[in-house]
Amino acid sequence: MSYSETANPRGSVLDRLRDALPKLVLSPTVAIVAIFVYGFIAFTLYLSFTNSRILPTFDWVGWKNYENLFKIRAWDTAVSNLVIFGLLYIAICCILGLLLAILLDQKIRAEGFIRTIYLYPMALSFIVTGVAWKWFLDPGIGLEAVVQGWGWESFRFNWIKDRNMAIYTIVIAAVWQTSGFVMAMFLAGLRGIDSEMLKAAQIDGASTFALYRRIVIPQLRPAFMSAFVVLAHMAIKSYDLVIALTGGGPGTATELPATFMYSYTFTRNQMGIGAASAVMMLMTIAAIIVPYLWSELREKK
Amino acid sequence: MMSATPNAETATNAAADLTGTYKKTGTALKPARIILYLILVFFCIYYLLPLYVMLVNSLKPLSEITAGGMMALPGEWTIAPWASAWSSAQVGVEATGLRPYFINSIVMVVPAVALSTLVGALNGYVLTKWTFRGATVLFGLLLFGCFIPFQMVLIPMARMLGLMGLAGSVPGLIFVHFVYGIGFSTLYFRNYYAAFPTELVKAAQIDGAGFFRIFWRILLPSSGPIAVVCIIWQFTNIWNDFLFGASFSDFDSQPMTVALNNLVQSSTGVKEYNVHFAGAIMAALPTLVVYIVAGRYFVRGLMAGSVKG
Numbered sequence: 001m002s003y004s005e006t007a008n009p010r011g012s013v014l015d016r017l018r019d020a021l022p023k024l025v026l027s028p029t030v031a032i033v034a035i036f037v038y039g040f041i042a043f044t045l046y047l048s049f050t051n052s053r054i055l056p057t058f059d060w061v062g063w064k065n066y067e068n069l070f071k072i073r074a075w076d077t078a079v080s081n082l083v084i085f086g087l088l089y090i091a092i093c094c095i096l097g098l099l100l101a102i103l104l105d106q107k108i109r110a111e112g113f114i115r116t117i118y119l120y121p122m123a124l125s126f127i128v129t130g131v132a133w134k135w136f137l138d139p140g141i142g143l144e145a146v147v148q149g150w151g152w153e154s155f156r157f158n159w160i161k162d163r164n165m166a167i168y169t170i171v172i173a174a175v176w177q178t179s180g181f182v183m184a185m186f187l188a189g190l191r192g193i194d195s196e197m198l199k200a201a202q203i204d205g206a207s208t209f210a211l212y213r214r215i216v217i218p219q220l221r222p223a224f225m226s227a228f229v230v231l232a233h234m235a236i237k238s239y240d241l242v243i244a245l246t247g248g249g250p251g252t253a254t255e256l257p258a259t260f261m262y263s264y265t266f267t268r269n270q271m272g273i274g275a276a277s278a279v280m281m282l283m284t285i286a287a288i289i290v291p292y293l294w295s296e297l298r299e300k301k
Numbered sequence: 302m303m304s305a306t307p308n309a310e311t312a313t314n315a316a317a318d319l320t321g322t323y324k325k326t327g328t329a330l331k332p333a334r335i336i337l338y339l340i341l342v343f344f345c346i347y348y349l350l351p352l353y354v355m356l357v358n359s360l361k362p363l364s365e366i367t368a369g370g371m372m373a374l375p376g377e378w379t380i381a382p383w384a385s386a387w388s389s390a391q392v393g394v395e396a397t398g399l400r401p402y403f404i405n406s407i408v409m410v411v412p413a414v415a416l417s418t419l420v421g422a423l424n425g426y427v428l429t430k431w432t433f434r435g436a437t438v439l440f441g442l443l444l445f446g447c448f449i450p451f452q453m454v455l456i457p458m459a460r461m462l463g464l465m466g467l468a469g470s471v472p473g474l475i476f477v478h479f480v481y482g483i484g485f486s487t488l489y490f491r492n493y494y495a496a497f498p499t500e501l502v503k504a505a506q507i508d509g510a511g512f513f514r515i516f517w518r519i520l521l522p523s524s525g526p527i528a529v530v531c532i533i534w535q536f537t538n539i540w541n542d543f544l545f546g547a548s549f550s551d552f553d554s555q556p557m558t559v560a561l562n563n564l565v566q567s568s569t570g571v572k573e574y575n576v577h578f579a580g581a582i583m584a585a586l587p588t589l590v591v592y593i594v595a596g597r598y599f600v601r602g603l604m605a606g607s608v609k610g
C-alpha cells in the first residue's frame with residue numbers, strides 16, 4: 001500500500017512537495033542508474049556497430065565487428081579458456097566447498113577459528129592473490145625450486161610458463177581464493193536444514209553417508225544454485241587475477257574475454273571490436289543473472 | 302538475495318548462526334575424528350600457505366629467495382624490503398614506493414563508502430516504507446546493475462569522466478565507485494528495513510513526523526548492524542578494485558592495487574621478490590584487518606550480497 005496516496009493532498013505546494021519527497025529522494029539514484037548503467041549499456045551496444053578505433057565514432061558498420069570478432073584467434077582462445085576455466089573453477093569450488101562444509105559440520109572444536117582461516121582469502125584483492133601465486137608458481141624461485149632444493153632433483157612444475165597448462169594455474173589461484181566462501185555458503189545451507197528430520201532418520205538407523213546423500217545434499221539445492229550463479233558470474237568477469245598472475249600470457253595462453261576486451265579497446269585501438277566483445281560478456285552474464293533475479297523477485301509476491 | 306523470502310529467512314538465520322561459535326560437546330577422540338581433524342588441519346595449511354610465503358619472504362634478503370629458499374624462515378631477518386616497498390621502490394616514473402598510492406586508496410575509499418552507504422540507506426527506506434507502483438521493477442533494474450560486467454561501461458565512463466573534468470583523478474574514481482556502489486548498498490538496507498515494523502512508521506506519521514524525521518529518529522538509530530555490514534562490503538570491494546583503477550587513473554591518482562601491479566610487472570632491473578611480497582601484504586593489510594576484527598559482518602555481507610543463503 002502506498003503512503004503517498006493515503007496522505008491527504010490539500011493542494012498546497014508544500015503538501016504536494018511533502019508527498020513527492022520519497023520519490024524525490026529516490027530520483028538521483030534512478031537518474032544515475034538510467035544513465036550510468038542502462039545508458040552506458042546502450043552506448044557500448046551502439047559502439048559495437050560502429051567502426052570506432054581510438055575514439056568513439058558514429059559510422060554504422062552493422063555486424064562487421066561481430067563477424068571480425070569471431071575470426072580473431074585471440075577471441076577464440078579467450079572463449080575456450082573461459083569454458084575451461086569456468087567449468088573447472090565452478091566444479092572444484094563446489095566440490096571442495098561442500099566437502100569442507102560437511103567436515104566442519106561435525107561438531108568441530110575451534111570451528112570458528114578454522115572457518116576464519118578458510119574464508120580469509122576472500123577478503124584479499126585478486127591482485128594480491130595473483131602476486132603471491134605468481135611467485136609461488138614461478139619455477140625459478142617457487143614450488144619447483146623449493147622441492148628440487150629438498151632433494152627431488154627431477155621435480156618439474158612449470159605450468160605457469162607452459163602455453164598448454166598456464167590456464168590451469170589461473171584455476172588453482174582462483175579456487176584458493178573462493179572455495180572458502182563456497183564452503184561458508186554450504187555451511188549456512190546445512191545449518192538451515194531441519195534437524196528433526198535428521199534425528200528421525202538417525203533413529204531409523206541411517207548411516208552418516210546415507211544421511212547426507214539422501215537427505216542433506218538434496219536439500220542444499222538453493223545453496224548450489226546460488227553458488228553456481230555467483231561463481232559463473234565471477235568467472236566471466238575475471239580480469240584482475242589474470243593480469244596479476246600471467247598478464248594473459250605466455251603469448252595469449254591465458255587470455256579471457258575480460259582481458260581481450262581491455263586490450264582491444266585500450267591498447268590495440270580497436271574500440272568497435274572491444275565493444276562487441278563486452279556485449280558478448282554482458283549477454284552471457286545476463287543469461288545467468290536475469291532468470292535468477294526474476295525468480296527471486298517473483299517469489300516475494 | 303532477497304532475505305524476505307521464507308527460504309532466505311532460514312538461510313539468513315543460518316548465516317548468523319555461522320558467526321557464532323558451535324556449542325562444544327564432549328566427543329571422545331576416535332580414529333575417525335583424528336582423520337577428520339587431520340584433513341581440516343591440512344586445508345588450514347593450504348589456505349595459509351600463500352600468506353606464509355608472502356610474510357617470510359618479505360622479511361629476508363633477496364639472495365636467500367633466489368638461492369631457492371622460498372619456504373624457509375629467514376636466515377637473516379630484515380625489514381629493508383618493507384621500507385623499500387613503502388617509500389623507495391620504483392613504482393611509476395619516480396622511486397616513491399607505494400606510500401602515495403596507499404594514500405590515494407584511503408582518500409578514494411572513505412568518501413566513496415560514506416556516500417554510497419548514505420544513499421543506500423535512504424533508498425532502502427523509500428523502497429520499503431514509501432513504496433509505489435513499479436518499485437519492485439525498479440529494484441530489479443537496480444540489482445541487475447550490480448551484476449553487469451563492468452567492461453560494458455568502461456568506454457562511455459571514460460568519456461563521461463572526461464566531460465566532467467574528472468578523468469585521471471582520485472575524485473573521478475570516488476565518483477565511479479559511488480555510482481556502482483549504490484546497487485549493493487540499496488540491496489542491504491532494503492532487505493534490512495523490510496523486516497522493520499511498518500506500524501512504528503505509521504504511528505510516527507499519525508503523530509505528525511515527516512519523511513526525514515522518521516528516518517532520522519526511528520530507522521537510523523536501529524540501523525547499526527546493517528550499516529556495519531554495508532560499510533565493510535563497500536570498503537572491501539572498493540579497496541580491492543583493480544579494473545576501474547587501471548582504467549580511470551593516471552600516474553598520480555593510481556590506487557594501491559594498480560601501483561602494486563605496476564611494481565610487480567615492471568620489467569626493468571632485478572626482480573626484487575621480497576619487496577613485491579612486502580608490497581602485496583601492504584595492499585592486503587586494510588581488508589585483512591577488517592576481516593579479522595569484524596569477520597562476522599564481512600561474512601554476512603558476502604552472503605547477503607551474493608546469494609540468499
